[in-house]
Amino acid sequence: MSDLGQKPEGRALYRYHYPSPELAARYPFVAHEHQRVDDRTMRDRVESFRASADRRRSVRMFSPDPVPRDLIEAAVAAASTAPSGAHKQPWTFVAVSDPATKSRIREAAEAEEHTNYLENRMNAEWQEALARLGTDHHKEFLEVAPWLVVLFEQRYELRPDGSTRKNYYVKESTGIAAGLFLAAVHEMGLATLPHTPSPMAFLRTVLDRPENERPFVMFPVGHPLPGVLVPDLARKALAEVLVVVDGT
Numbered sequence: 001m002s003d004l005g006q007k008p009e010g011r012a013l014y015r016y017h018y019p020s021p022e023l024a025a026r027y028p029f030v031a032h033e034h035q036r037v038d039d040r041t042m043r044d045r046v047e048s049f050r051a052s053a054d055r056r057r058s059v060r061m062f063s064p065d066p067v068p069r070d071l072i073e074a075a076v077a078a079a080s081t082a083p084s085g086a087h088k089q090p091w092t093f094v095a096v097s098d099p100a101t102k103s104r105i106r107e108a109a110e111a112e113e114h115t116n117y118l119e120n121r122m123n124a125e126w127q128e129a130l131a132r133l134g135t136d137h138h139k140e141f142l143e144v145a146p147w148l149v150v151l152f153e154q155r156y157e158l159r160p161d162g163s164t165r166k167n168y169y170v171k172e173s174t175g176i177a178a179g180l181f182l183a184a185v186h187e188m189g190l191a192t193l194p195h196t197p198s199p200m201a202f203l204r205t206v207l208d209r210p211e212n213e214r215p216f217v218m219f220p221v222g223h224p225l226p227g228v229l230v231p232d233l234a235r236k237a238l239a240e241v242l243v244v245v246d247g248t
């Protein structure tokens, strides 16, 4: 074996090796493909990722220009690399470009949002928090954007024979997949908006999804409408979001 687990002085770094010989005899394992790079390279890489991520903005007016289906498929493939509890990958992405289905989704979403905004299902504090975004119950972008990608969480696994199995950390797993989807869409040069027309149960009916699936978030995806404006928001400074415990 390599020097895995050996400290320079020869003292064992790990007493319990992963995988244990028993585990490796029982289940398949493969070498982790990894190319170690120096600190400067890592700094360059993370800085270019940060700068790109910082250019991402949620957009509320999309261009109707079509987006090829293979780009949506590639973004979902990237998102589906997300880690998940017990590697269950408890998510389903439903990508909609059919205009009739998009219209039904818009209609149902606007009905829910009408109750939220105009019949006070969102209380005053909530509406106040949204004031600077200026969102309202109009959701035209749901019809204009060439794609609506609806992400469902699988509350449990439903096997083809009808039997069920538990899923684990479903929200955490699906949330990470949502983040990767957002990043993939942004990296390829498209725009999106994590949209949660609340309550979202209608999406299961409209999209004819099985009982184990619950809508998690919906992403209109497309090119931004040229000249679109976004709220002038600042992101929190690092010191507001990071606490370092370094023992000094």
Ligand code: IYR
Binding pocket: 113, 116, 130, 133, 135, 136, 137, 195, 196, 197, 198
């Ligand atoms: N779902 C509503 C309300 C809404 C809520 C939050 I929190 C937002 O950050 C934005 C909107 C809507 O989509 O308008």
